[in-house]
Amino acid sequence: MKMNIQIDMTPEEARKFLGLPDISKAQDRMMAELEKRMKAAIDINDPEAMMRAWMPLGGQGFEQFQRFLFDSARRATGGVPKKDSDKSK
Numbered sequence: 001m002k003m004n005i006q007i008d009m010t011p012e013e014a015r016k017f018l019g020l021p022d023i024s025k026a027q028d029r030m031m032a033e034l035e036k037r038m039k040a041a042i043d044i045n046d047p048e049a050m051m052r053a054w055m056p057l058g059g060q061g062f063e064q065f066q067r068f069l070f071d072s073a074r075r076a077t078g079g080v081p082k083k084d085s086d087k088s089k
Helices: 011-018 024-044 047-054 059-076 082-088
Strands: none
């Protein structure tokens, strides 16, 4: 037996029906705070400060990610990553 039930309701009605909390006010506050922080970083007009705000690890995070990609590519092609080759000497 196959049953098909269609319910026509708005997301707000579904939220209330399922008993989920209304977080729209909290979401509005969080978005306002995010906009304020982004505007402050842009107003500084300091590229280094913006990068520190957007990438907490700064250049280190990018360098680690780049190293990961290079090491993965070496392994995929049968090469040995630099760290492993240093240990074998």
